[in-house]
Amino acid sequence: MWRFEGKTFWHNGDPLSLSHVSANNCAFNQCFTRSVSRGWNRFSDIHLDNVSHWNCEVTGCVFDEVTLRHLKKAGSAPLFLNASVFRHVTLEGNISGLKVNRSELETLVQESDRKWRDEQIVAFYSSVDWALDISKAKFPNGATFEAIPGDKVVRDRTTQALIRREALSATNWRALDYGQTAIDIAISWFETGSLFDAVVVVPRSSSKYRQADIAVIEMLRRQGVAEPD
Structure with missing residues (x-):
């Protein structure tokens, strides 16, 4: 070494x-x-x-x-x-x-x-x-993982959510209120550009953004867009 x-x-x-x-x-x-x-x-x-x-x-x-x-x-x-x-x-x-x-x-x-x-x-x-373990990681500026199959990502299920293509097809996810989080942009990158059927979305950990991002991820779970975990 x-x-x-x-x-x-x-x-x-x-x-x-x-x-x-x-x-x-x-x-x-x-x-x-x-x-x-x-x-x-x-x-x-x-x-x-x-x-x-x-x-x-x-x-x-x-x-x-x-x-x-x-x-x-x-x-x-x-x-x-x-x-x-x-x-x-x-x-x-x-x-x-x-x-x-x-x-x-x-x-x-x-x-x-x-x-x-x-x-x-x-x-x-x-x-x-498994490809990537982010379960103990925090992302102050955010991160997107549409280039990695979501099913192969080890995550913190309390804050990091899994979204599948079939859920996007079955919901009107674009009409939801994402505020200033940009999580909808991350989802659109997955939907239009990913090779895979699932993606993990994560909140920004900076105190300025964290609560808003987590709230949107919880909304996506309630609306059936993200896995309920």
């Missing part, structure tokens, strides 16, 4: 595979990992604790047996994880500035490669028992 303490890392965009790495109190600044055509970057057996990110993006990656505790956002941009898959990935503590997207930017990948990756992502999850 490679162990790092208090280091700052940069990466210039080349494909990358890492394993057996532990980093504590480290910073990732302008780290970019580009996609491999018809292939994958791979991060396995990675353990990160109390780390920060500034202007970082990972694309086309298999995350396997990864633990991330306390992620701090430096600057305004989220950490983008594009066209990637997750197996036994655990998020704990405050996770700030995270955006998980289904695909790479259209300007950076051919349509044939995009189709190949979508097919590979669906096949990957067909053999995964």
